[in-house]
Amino acid sequence: MEDIKDFGLEELKESLLNKGYPRFLARQVFSWIYGKRIEDFSLMTDISRKARKFLENNFYISGLKLLEKETSIDGTEKFLFRLRDNSTIETVLIPEGKRNTLCISTQVGCRFRCAFCVSGINGFKRNLKSSEITGQYLEVSRFKKTKPVTNIVFMGIGEPLDNFDNLVKSIGILTDPSGISLGKKRICVSTVGIIPELKELIALNLGVKLSVSLHSADAFKREKLMPIAKKYPLDELIKVVKDFCRKIKVPLTFEYILIGKVNSSRQDALKLAKLTKNINCKVNIIPYNPSSYFKWLKPSSEEIEGFSDVLRKYNLLFTLRKPKGWDINAACGQLRAKFGCK
Ligand code: SF4
Incomplete structure (x- = not known):
């Protein structure tokens, strides 16, 4: 069967x-x-x-088993699902005005070990099947009949481009007109910058949006925060990203987790402004959400203000995001870790 x-x-x-x-x-x-x-x-x-x-x-016809659901005071909801092999995954639903964005996981665990991410702590277990990826949308939709999911970001546990075939298949299922029929522009694939698969994604021209985790415009600092950057260096990644903007003509998003005393100085902001100068992009600045698993600090309000000041001065399009669901362990991997899941 x-x-x-x-x-x-x-x-x-x-x-x-x-x-x-x-x-x-x-x-x-x-x-x-x-x-x-x-x-x-x-x-x-x-x-x-x-x-x-x-x-x-x-x-x-498979389904996911809901183990736990938590709701934050800001409306963010976090779902912990059990899979057929007893692995667990997290899915987060983030309401923002008229949008209801679902943050979907693509792997059980993650092999990339970014220095601020709980999902990487226990390493990689396996790729999710496409049924388990689209299943997150289907299960959460059952709870949200009155306020349906409007957008999907592949930004949960795991690196979407490291599970390339199932990612592409899932996008096909989510957007197929005979079923869910979600608009392609309502889907965003996030990546740490796996260059060969990123090139493949650009060549497929699926029409979905792209978000690249940057976290520092300084190659050395970025390698410290994201070890994968040693294999796929920043300057090569930027070339590919420019290629995406030329071919796909959809503005790209850079994600930047602002960590106190690490990547949050005016000098860091200046480097970011220079790096992204000729790229059709927006930067999401996300102040670090402290976790008991790491020693990293939340940026001070002076750091956030100074960083934003420089970006404004250089006319960089950016959004300063409030940390979402801070009271329910909403940073990826934290709910699984709380339940002792591997
Ligand atoms: S941030 Fe993404 S790629 Fe990095 S360890 Fe976490 S899940 Fe993996």
Whole structure:
């Protein structure tokens, strides 16, 4: 038996065709599961009885088990899901005005060990299957019938480009018109800068947005914060990013976690302004959310003000984000760690 949610639409068409069923059956199934949210083949009434029996005997429809849900005083909700192999993943829903953005995980654990991130502490366990990636959207949507998810960011646990095939398949499922039909511009893929896959993503031209974790415009400091930057250096990453802006013509976002006394000086801001000068981008400045796992400091209000001053002086488009869900361990990996999950 195979999980039907692990099939992209084209894969399912091929698989059904090979078993003697018409290709359009795949679109019917997609529309029931992802459009009408029916997860029982016997209820798919426009499908012939014979085909339904075949589906029941050859496929199953998986779901994620909700272990815990926490809600912050700012409205941020955090979901802890258990997978079939007992691994756990986190998904965070962030309300902001009319938007309801879902931050989705792509891996169990992470191999990249960024110096400020709880998800990297226990290392990497495995890639999520596409059913487990899209499953986060489907499960959270059940709770949010009145205020549906409007946007998706692939910014939860794991590095999306390190699970490239399942990421691309999931984007295909989330945007397919016969099902969830989410607008491509409502999806953002975040990366630490895995250059070969980033180039592949640009070549595929999926129409989704891109967000690059920068965290310092100084190559040496960045390598200290993000060890992967030693393999994929900042100057090469910037070349690829410029290529993305030329080809895709959608403004890019740089993420910058502002850590007290680390990357928060006026000099750091000046380097950031210079580095991003000719790039069609916006920078998200996120003041560090302290965690008991690290010694890093929250930036002082003077540091935040000084940093912002320099960016304003150089006309850099930036947003100073308030830390979200600080009272519910909303920084990625913190809820799993609290529950002792590996
Ligand atoms: S920030 Fe992202 S890439 Fe870095 S360790 Fe955390 S999950 Fe992995």
